Amino acid sequence: MKTYYGRASLLMCSLLLAAPSLADPLTAAPPPSASITAEAARAMASAAERAxxxxxxxxxxxxxxxxxxxxxxxxxxxxxxxxIQVAKLKAATSARFPLASRTLAERSAALPANPYASLPGFTLLGGGLPIMDANGQHIGGIGISGATPELDVQFAQAALDGDA
Structure with missing residues (x-):
């Protein structure tokens, strides 16, 4: 019996040594999770304000x-x-759907009963844009409110472009 357990233990140890990520899960690299940085968010807000x-x-x-x-x-x-609330809703809409809030409005209007119009926590007004990183990965959303929906889109785009 001791021989059997000894072989099983030896086999298990050799498997763990062959796969270091299994041997020590604390040293395994976590999967990448891109998100917008505070610095980038401040820069975008400054560009939108200037516009x-x-x-x-x-x-x-x-x-x-x-x-x-x-x-x-x-x-x-x-x-x-x-x-205040409209800008938050526009940003949340474009963060949850990687689409412009205006694009989501157009899609919803083309469907029977305008289904996205009744979702809580979303808005279908122009001025919300998704934020993508340099690799095209969706990392956030920006919402602008205070002008017309068309100008809100323009100011949000200026934020994404870094325009002065």
């Missing part, structure tokens, strides 16, 4: 990670309080 100021608008900027968690928020002086 809005150039057009004479005050806006609210909400930037979330790809799970919809708030990463950066900025409300310029002179914006309505309603724009």
């Amino acid at each position: 809005a100021q150039a057009e004479g608008f005050a806006i609210v900027i909400s930037i979330v990670d790809n799970h919809g968690n708030l990463k950066h928020f900025h409300r310029m002086d002179g914006t309505s309080s309603g724009s």
